Amino acid sequence: MNCYLGIDIGSISTKGVIIDDNNKIITSSYIWTEGNPVNSVKKLINILKNNLDKKYVVKGIGTTGSARKLIGLLLDANVVKNEIMAHAIGTLSIYPDVKTILEIGGQDSKIILLNNGIITDYAMNTLCAAGTGSFLSSQAKRLNINIEDFGPLALKSNNPVKIAARCTVFAESDLIHKAQVGYKKEDIVAGLCKSIVLNYLNNVGKGKKIKSPVIFQGGVSKNLGVLKYFKEILNTDVIVDSNSHLMGALGIAILSKKNSSNKIYDLNIQDVSFDTKAVDCGGCSNNCEILRIYKNNKLIDIWGNRCDKYIKN
Amino acid sequence: MGNYYIPAKYLLSHIVDADIIIPPFITAKTIELGSKYSPDFVCTPFKYTLGTMIESLEQGASILIQFGGGCRYGYYSELQEQILKELGYKFELLNLVSGKANIKRIYKMIKRIDKKFNIFKGLYHLYIAKNMVKYMDRVDDYIRKNVGFEVNKNSFDNLNKEMLDKFSKVNNPISLYILYKKYFHKFKKLKINKPKNCLKVGVIGELYTLMEPFSNYYLEKELASYNIEIKRFTNVNYLLFKNKKTIKKALRKSKKYMKYKMCADASSNIYWTKYLCNKKYDGIIHIKSSFCTPEIGSMPIIDKIANNYNVPIIYFSFDANTSEVGIKTRLEAFYDMIEMRRQ
Amino acid sequence: MKIGLPKGLYYYYCKKWVYFFNELGIEVVSFDTNKEILELGNNVATSEMCLSLKIFLGHVVYLKDKCDYILIPKLNYGIKDQMCSNFDCLYDLCNNLIDIKILTFDSKKEIKNFIKIGKELGFKRNEIKRAYLKASIKYNKELKKLKIENINKLNSSNKKILLVGHSYNIRDKYLNEIIDIIKKYNVEIIYSDLFDDDYYFYLSKDLYWKYSKKNVSSVIFCKEKVDGIVFLTTFPCGLDSLVNELVMRKIDKPYLNLIIDDLDSLAGMETRIESFVDIIEQA
Numbered sequence: 049m050n051c052y053l054g055i056d057i058g059s060i061s062t063k064g065v066i067i068d069d070n071n072k073i074i075t076s077s078y079i080w081t082e083g084n085p086v087n088s089v090k091k092l093i094n095i096l097k098n099n100l101d102k103k104y105v106v107k108g109i110g111t112t113g114s115a116r117k118l119i120g121l122l123l124d125a126n127v128v129k130n131e132i133m134a135h136a137i138g139t140l141s142i143y144p145d146v147k148t149i150l151e152i153g154g155q156d157s158k159i160i161l162l163n164n165g166i167i168t169d170y171a172m173n174t175l176c177a178a179g180t181g182s183f184l185s186s187q188a189k190r191l192n193i194n195i196e197d198f199g200p201l202a203l204k205s206n207n208p209v210k211i212a213a214r215c216t217v218f219a220e221s222d223l224i225h226k227a228q229v230g231y232k233k234e235d236i237v238a239g240l241c242k243s244i245v246l247n248y249l250n251n252v253g254k255g256k257k258i259k260s261p262v263i264f265q266g267g268v269s270k271n272l273g274v275l276k277y278f279k280e281i282l283n284t285d286v287i288v289d290s291n292s293h294l295m296g297a298l299g300i301a302i303l304s305k306k307n308s309s310n311k312i313y314d315l316n317i318q319d320v321s322f323d324t325k326a327v328d329c330g331g332c333s334n335n336c337e338i339l340r341i342y343k344n345n346k347l348i349d350i351w352g353n354r355c356d357k358y359i360k361n
Numbered sequence: 362m363g364n365y366y367i368p369a370k371y372l373l374s375h376i377v378d379a380d381i382i383i384p385p386f387i388t389a390k391t392i393e394l395g396s397k398y399s400p401d402f403v404c405t406p407f408k409y410t411l412g413t414m415i416e417s418l419e420q421g422a423s424i425l426i427q428f429g430g431g432c433r434y435g436y437y438s439e440l441q442e443q444i445l446k447e448l449g450y451k452f453e454l455l456n457l458v459s460g461k462a463n464i465k466r467i468y469k470m471i472k473r474i475d476k477k478f479n480i481f482k483g484l485y486h487l488y489i490a491k492n493m494v495k496y497m498d499r500v501d502d503y504i505r506k507n508v509g510f511e512v513n514k515n516s517f518d519n520l521n522k523e524m525l526d527k528f529s530k531v532n533n534p535i536s537l538y539i540l541y542k543k544y545f546h547k548f549k550k551l552k553i554n555k556p557k558n559c560l561k562v563g564v565i566g567e568l569y570t571l572m573e574p575f576s577n578y579y580l581e582k583e584l585a586s587y588n589i590e591i592k593r594f595t596n597v598n599y600l601l602f603k604n605k606k607t608i609k610k611a612l613r614k615s616k617k618y619m620k621y622k623m624c625a626d627a628s629s630n631i632y633w634t635k636y637l638c639n640k641k642y643d644g645i646i647h648i649k650s651s652f653c654t655p656e657i658g659s660m661p662i663i664d665k666i667a668n669n670y671n672v673p674i675i676y677f678s679f680d681a682n683t684s685e686v687g688i689k690t691r692l693e694a695f696y697d698m699i700e701m702r703r704q
Numbered sequence: 705m706k707i708g709l710p711k712g713l714y715y716y717y718c719k720k721w722v723y724f725f726n727e728l729g730i731e732v733v734s735f736d737t738n739k740e741i742l743e744l745g746n747n748v749a750t751s752e753m754c755l756s757l758k759i760f761l762g763h764v765v766y767l768k769d770k771c772d773y774i775l776i777p778k779l780n781y782g783i784k785d786q787m788c789s790n791f792d793c794l795y796d797l798c799n800n801l802i803d804i805k806i807l808t809f810d811s812k813k814e815i816k817n818f819i820k821i822g823k824e825l826g827f828k829r830n831e832i833k834r835a836y837l838k839a840s841i842k843y844n845k846e847l848k849k850l851k852i853e854n855i856n857k858l859n860s861s862n863k864k865i866l867l868v869g870h871s872y873n874i875r876d877k878y879l880n881e882i883i884d885i886i887k888k889y890n891v892e893i894i895y896s897d898l899f900d901d902d903y904y905f906y907l908s909k910d911l912y913w914k915y916s917k918k919n920v921s922s923v924i925f926c927k928e929k930v931d932g933i934v935f936l937t938t939f940p941c942g943l944d945s946l947v948n949e950l951v952m953r954k955i956d957k958p959y960l961n962l963i964i965d966d967l968d969s970l971a972g973m974e975t976r977i978e979s980f981v982d983i984i985e986q987a
Contacts, residue, residue, distance in 0.1 A: 114686065114690075130693045130694045131690070132690075132697070156687070166702060167698045167701055168673070168698075168702065169673055171675070172687075172690075172694075254750055255668075255750075332386070332388060335388070335390070401945070402939065402945050403946065403949075433942050433943065433946060435910070436911070436912070436913075436946050436947075437946070439909070439950060440946050440949055440950045440953075443950055443953050443954065444953075447953065618796070618800060620796055620799070620808070621778045621810060623789065623793045623796070624789030627789070627792075651752070652940045654789045654790060655789040655792075655793075657750065657752045658753075658792070658793035658797060662793075662796060662797065662800045665801070
């Protein structure tokens with residue numbers, strides 16, 4: 049039987065799913081990226097492979113997320129697409145009538161508006177980590193709280209502290225101050241959750257008409273505190289799917305199914321050596337950092353050049 | 362700024378007897394230098410120009426000339442002069458920013474550089490330089506429309522380089538005109554593979570970021586690689602010669618959204634948004650440097666127009682340390698979206 | 705009839721209008737900035753706008769159902785006395801974003817503006833002129849008194865601080881929390897917006913912003929007489945980013961540069977002001 053693999057390599061976690069011809073998830077997995085996408089993908093594929101019934105053959109591979117291009121090369125993927133498309137397609141396969149997708153991930157957050165299954169508008173955060181997952185986890189560390197306990201703790205508070213979260217730097221100094229003045233921990237945590245929601249709606253969601261059904265996904269969607277304030281402020285029900293973290297991987301798997309040919313993919317990549325070597329071009333004072341990508345010690349691609357000077361030499 | 366150093370150099374080298382140093386192309390080093398010595402929240406062009414000035418001074422320039430104006434750009438030079446002096450450079454800054462750029466002042470300045478300056482000769486070469494800018498912008502306009510569909514890679518780029526090289530060597534308006542006609546013809550003969558209903562995107566925003574490709578991370582090149590026809594209004598020809606006219610037209614044509622003239626290009630951008638929407642473009646990209654106040658004021662209005670016409674629009678706000686990957690992801694998604702909407 | 709004057713940005717340069725409307729028997733509605741107004745402003749404004757503009761938009765939304773018209777002019781003093789670019793787009797921003805009835809004027813000649821608005825409200829020409837004259841006299845008298853008071857503070861035996869900032873920042877009730885912190889210490893505060901723009905060219909020849917000229921002039925006038933200078937800026941003010949930077953580079957006086965981004969984060973301010981006052985006291 050045919051199956052298709054989708055991998056979403058984010059800055060913090062790597063997600064993978066394998067689907068069958070009916071877009072049903074056969075198996076899935078979720079591990080930390082730990083700053084090394086190649087290794088984490090190898091690990092991930094090993095897990096997926098062991099869970100996969102022998103009767104399936106892989107007919108397509110898709111990659112998405114911030115390391116999509118590199119991993120796409122590694123796996124010889126037939127589809128390499130950005131996260132926005134992948135998330136939209138993935139979510140549509142489960143909720144065909146979705147109108148709004150809110151997504152807060154590790155490094156970035158986005159909003160996608162859909163109408164009759166077509167993306168009509170989207171926005172992403174302005175290239176700053178304020179109000180994203182990595183901001184939350186660094187603040188959790190500062191307060192000495194496990195990130196998993198963050199949500200339940202926030203729910204305990206009735207009186208969230210106001211925190212300025214427009215910019216990471218301002219928020220951090222504000223947070224330190226509030227902690228020193230002696231606010232209760234749960235109130236500060238709840239304040240952080242609320243400020244993330246406000247910041248998101250004021251930045252990414254500015255001027256966008258949020259219509260229900262609203263679906264909230266990305267790593268931060270697992271945080272019950274943030275979810276609570278989204279519901280409260282938007283004054284509408286916000287759905288979090290139990291597979292919400294897998295939507296990107298699911299979407300890209302579906303896209304790869306659509307694009308599949310008769311090629312059969314091999315998942316034995318443990319022994320494939322994959323290296324990137326960084327070289328400074330030095331052709332001009334731009335000094336582009338050139339990335340040379342080697343697969344099994346063979347040069348397969350060169351990235352990072354702003355002009356074609358380097359390739360010519 | 363882009364390729365406009367060619368007419369500027371042409372003009373200066375023909376009217377005064379002095380060594381003209383072309384500032385080196387903006388590179389990563391320029392920004393690093395500029396950001397290092399700039400105050401906290403000035404807009405990005407300040408950093409770029411400051412970096413360029415330092416690099417030019419390093420190469421031995423003794424007189425710097427700065428044109429421009431409209432918003433706070435007009436006030437840059439005074440602060441930059443102070444910063445550079447504190448760094449220990451010795452130089453003279455000729456400031457031709459708005460409000461100061463009257464003919465008498467320019468004349469005096471040129472006289473100071475070169476005592477033999479002849480005003481008629483100056484006007485003659487000014488005329489050539491003006492035409493050069495006009496022709497360059499026309500060619501650029503054509504390139505933008507078609508480069509996304511070129512059959513042979515870099516064919517447009519190479520021809521453009523060849524043309525600019527020839528342009529820099531002309532010395533009378535007629536030969537310039539002939540050159541322009543010849544090359545325009547050559548451009549039209551370049552092979553392209555353009556479908557009739559290709560995707561069309563308009564690019565608007567703040568002028569510096571629009572015109573200096575390095576500062577917008579070669580956004581137009583990236584767009585062209587998706588086979589998109591690009592329309593951009595802002596160019597030097599517009600800024601120097603058609604600015605007032607456009608703004609008047611803008612106020613007349615978009616009365617519904619705008620009553621007063623706004624600072625810099627904000628009013629023109631509002632009008633262009635409406636124009637692009639009316640012409641059924643598939644999408645609009647608005648780019649600016651961070652902290653560009655005039656554009657910040659006009660963006661809510663631009664957003665409203667795009668919403669009323671149901672045309673997708675995205676905003677980019679560039680800073681000196683914006684991540685290039687982030688921009689590419691957003692552009693790719695924008696392309697996917699407008700393609701999906703077509704179906 | 706009620707006319708709303710949003711207490712932000714232009715308001716502090718158009719106090720004459722309050723007297724004018726009062727002369728004509730029209731009620732003027734305006735409120736001091738409060739938390740609710742700031743939040744309303746945050747909802748309408750985009751995140752990149754400066755705090756002062758957000759506050760202004762908040763005022764307009766707050767006034768929406770509380771008056772018949774709202775006055776939003778485009779102040780115009782000519783090319784050599786420009787205003788910040790935010791002032792140019794105030795009317796159009798409000799007109800597009802907020803559903804209200806707006807009165808507006810943009811002439812360089814002051815009297816023309818008064819006549820225009822007066823006529824739109826259905827008054828006769830001589831009524832308007834009389835009201836205008838009365839308002840002018842009252843306004844000028846008050847301004848003169850304030851100016852003298854301000855300059856007299858320079859003779860005080862206490863430590864003196866020159867507060868440099870735009871009127872709409874240093875006069876705003878909400879931002880005043882910061883000024884209140886300074887006031888707690890026994891120092892005189894001299895306001896930069898009560899000076900004339902006579903001296904700015906000693907420091908900056910190219911300056912073309914009307915109210916920055918006053919600020920720079922005040923620094924030049926006072927720099928020998930005061931003990932320290934406090935710059936108060938809202939983030940990210942385009943004018944101050946250049947002008948204040950230049951001033952700071954050209955003077956040698958202890959100074960403190962306060963940048964306010966969000967009013968919820970006044971946290972760090974107290975410490976900074978305290979240590980600044982300490983420095984001055986020791987000098």
